[in-house]
Amino acid sequence: MDIYCPLCGEPWDMDELHEAEDMDFDTARKRFRRDGCAVFGSTHNRPADTDTAEKSALLFDLLGDDIDGIASLMEDLR
Numbered sequence: 001m002d003i004y005c006p007l008c009g010e011p012w013d014m015d016e017l018h019e020a021e022d023m024d025f026d027t028a029r030k031r032f033r034r035d036g037c038a039v040f041g042s043t044h045n046r047p048a049d050t051d052t053a054e055k056s057a058l059l060f061d062l063l064g065d066d067i068d069g070i071a072s073l074m075e076d077l078r
């Protein structure tokens with residue numbers, strides 16, 4: 001399942017959070033909420049998909065560490 005950058009809406013497979021360099025899954029998740037694509041050493045999409053980004057940011061705020069919930073709700077919302 002995919003999660004979406006809260007800043008630009010870029011989709012990422014949530015398994016990527018397990019593979020982020022020099023950090024554990026929890027840290028990667030928190031940093032993804034704040035920094036999005038930058039956690040994976042990538043730059044943000046321009047122009048950003050603001051609609052998707054805003055939904056993702058909202059779900060991260062509402063569901064916090066429930067990354068599975070975030071991913072499945074995003075599937076429903078898109």
Ligand SMILES: [Zn+2]
Nearest residue numbers: 005008037044
């Ligand atoms: Zn991004």
